[in-house]
Amino acid sequence: MTDSQAINQAVANLYNTYPFPPDPLSDLEPPGYNWRWNWTSAYSFCTGMKPATQDIRILDAGCGTGSGTDYLIHLNPEAEVTAIDLSEKALEMAEERCNRSGVIAKHAKPVKFFNLKLEEATNLEGEFDFINCVGVLHHLPEPEKGIQALAKKLKPGGILHIFVYAELGRWEISLMQKAIALLQGDKRGDYRDGVKVGRDIFANLPQNNRILKQEKERWALENHRDEAFADMYVHPQEIDYNVETLFDLIDASGLDFVGFSNPKYWQLDRFLGESAELMSRAKNLSDRALYRLIELLDPNLTHYEFFLAKPPLEKEDWSRDQKLKAAIPECSPCMQGFPSQSFLDFEYQMVHLCDDEYQFMLACDKNSEQQISVGEILANCELDLAGVRSLFNRQLIILKRN
Template structure:
């Protein structure tokens, strides 16, 4: 299936049959947060500072049933949001979802990523999760989106990784073979896949991997269909991923799970090898990491359109004159034990806790440390942990 129009129709048919994601529709804002969808937290992650403005335009490119779109509206109270998707059936669910939860600063368009230039204006944040890898021509897709990104804007992308999805690829091919002339009948594909999983031995590698990672979500046919009977999927490795990124013409800012991409995690016990790894380029080092730890099921990362000004807080004067406030994506505060932006537990010292209690966005770091016994290096630790967001003087 190589004709782009045929592929697009097949993808739209899949999602009309099985709208995705299948999260329940609520009569209230969705629970929790994803910091990547919060403009303040995401901008801080990418630049080390608070964004200069919050009344931004956001595009959810390939919004599906509106799960991410709804978060984008609720997490960014000053933003206007646009959602586009190829499937009219899925869009209808997205509209109902946002209407029911009061996410009213959003408009939806039945539009392919390729045709995004039909939308007026530019966007400060473009969210494209789980979409590019389903396009027949992802490079054309990312280039179309890049043209709509405003200067200083950010793009958040999620695409599949081939190494961690190897067993999924095998099952996809097996289902396709057994479906034969029934390919494209997605309900039959789900039935064949379910029967395969039920009949394969328990110690089968594909069965074990599914149980380990996917089986909970795959109880729902929508998830099973999206994973195992999708008509179009391109999986990436670091080399092919950066071909896609380079084609966008945008700046690669970084992966949004930086902990995974630390070489020390794997070579900490071998200083000589670590030294050799440090001599590699960033991309070679990323490739080395995924070869040594081939669990990468997806890549999640930020791109930006210059000029993107990054803030550095190594100079005492710069830090002292900055105005701190709490990262909006921390939970459990006020308490000395909180969840950080990534839902990891952080235990605060008494002085750190007292400092954070005064981070209301109207006092400088100098004014707060005058009343709290906290040194500037400890303040820098709070910045590194992304518990606070700073506005430069």
Template sequence: MTDTNAITQAVQNLYNVYPFPPEPLTDGAPPGYNWRWCVPAAHHFALGWVPHAWGELNILDAGCGTGVGTDYLAHLNPTAQVTGIDLSPAALGIAQERVARSGVAHRVTLQQLSLTDVPQLSQQYQYINCVGVLHHLPDPKAGLRALAGVLAPGGLMHIFVYALWGRWEIRRMQKAIACLQPPGDYPAGVAMGRRLFAHLPADNRLVRRERERWALDNIQDATFADMYVHPQEIDYTVQTLFELIADSGLAFLGFSNPRYWRLERLLAPLPELLQTAQGLPQQQQYELMEALDPELSHFELFLGRQPLAHFDGSEATLVQQATPVRSPCLMGWPGRSLLDYDYQAVDLTPVEQELLARCEGDLRVNEVLAQVPSATLEQVQDLQKRQLIWLKR
């Protein structure tokens, strides 16, 4: 067996013993909302517009695990066909039961397949979700290249990979467990890790970090195992992340947690430095944030395959011709106080409320403005920037 095969086998074994994520199965649609799994919301966020009609929508959930994301992808995209692939038969079995109980099994196909073998699916996908998987491959670059090869032109991909610096304590504990407990017996590794955490000094840095940041997530052994006894993990810095992206030939379309990356989050009290930072090339701005915030433990981002049409919403005549539609990701509408797509509180002005009420998808922006004479084009553009409305073109 080659090293690559041995790694893949070990990863498969881990997820057969501890299928991930260990979310309970429920009947009916999954609770809550994650806009990253709603293809029009992701498209609008990444490119600034949505098409009038989607046509065929094929979605791939690459490394779907027990199907939590797959289930949301099917429910939030009610016309889509969703394919989930994974190495682990145990995880796939749970995923199958999940989508059956939630009522979307007829639009979901689950298959045991390695991510690097996706060309075997003989299908192109308009959207690929690959969360928490690439960093467990022996060769993540090969994995991302394979996914890029089945992404349709103009298609989008959402990926999540681990970041190096915020996982420092995790990596130390992984090492300690591996020293004390021969790898491969995952339940024994979990028991060893729990024992160490229980008996190391309370002020030990690894113990403190586990208690303050991860313990709630790690109540279940499956999550603990995923974190501390994983046989394969490659962590990224901003620099190596951008090398991974460049190798794939895909375009970087932005982090899907943009508030985290706002320079103002850390530099607002230092306006001169903020201005200097804002003048840096984009990747260097991210490297600065990475340097200043050692909590960074993952990257989540959108990629796209050319040709990609960006619409920044600043061109007045183009905006006037677009059709505004209220984002379906708003909680609390109709009303003045909402939660936006990212669960952030929004207080609408009366004019904004009136504008939103008219964004039903049957009028163009100039027609909406004619109906709300007190509103301006700038207010429409602002609503679009805040993802409260989408522009269809």
């Protein structure tokens, strides 16, 4: 057995022992939404416009127990969905979860589950418009081979959503992982023993200990489940990234970097906006150097979440007034509580609309059938084009070419 095969087997053993994520199975459809898993919202974020079709193929690459798969099926009712994972136990739970929630029964297209390692995704038939890969690449023995396998299965013009760990915000976790490994000694690979050792360490650390304080402040709520504790502290394989090593991984994929899906974090003016001189100096930095500067100034980041694309990915620029006036606006599919002037947005943050914004969005809410342009709606309300752009930039509306 090669080193890579041994690592993959160790990871499979972990997740067969502690299937992850440990979200309970339910007889109800998944509540709410994750906009990054909604094809329309994700595509609009990446391109600036509504996708031309909902009839797509989606791959959930490393689905675990299927919490994300459940959402991908639910949020994309016209898509063909395929899910893969190297853990047989986790995959069984994923299929059970999606059957129990009822999303498969309501789904018009096939939903398929395969016991495959990520590197074996190339064995799947055809290409995919949208690939979701959350919390997987950093557990591979050779992440570059994993991301290259996904790139080969991505359709030209398709998008890939990735989540991987960041080293700066997981520093204390890394220390704890190494401490547990030292105390386990020859018992490494016995994951139940690892959880016991880890919990005993936390129970005995002084209250002012930095590692214990981080656990209590950030992770204890989810780590009360042994599955989550094991995934965090007893994992046999983990690679944590910084901006520099992250972009090495992205470059290895051969895909285009579209952007981080939390752009507010990557705004330097959060820290240096009061200094014209420092902001001026920062303008000379490349995008990657700027990202590195930001994470160094805010080292609490625990993961990166971003989109890649296989060229050609067509994008739309709505900066020209005439083009924007001709666009067909619709409400975002990822909101809760609308129609109302106060509701939850794509990130579950409370939004308060002024009267003009609300009137515009009420018209957008009917637009899946009426197909009225921005200009036509503005003729009957007081909002201006700057207001429309604001709604678009806040991901409250999506725009379609007329």
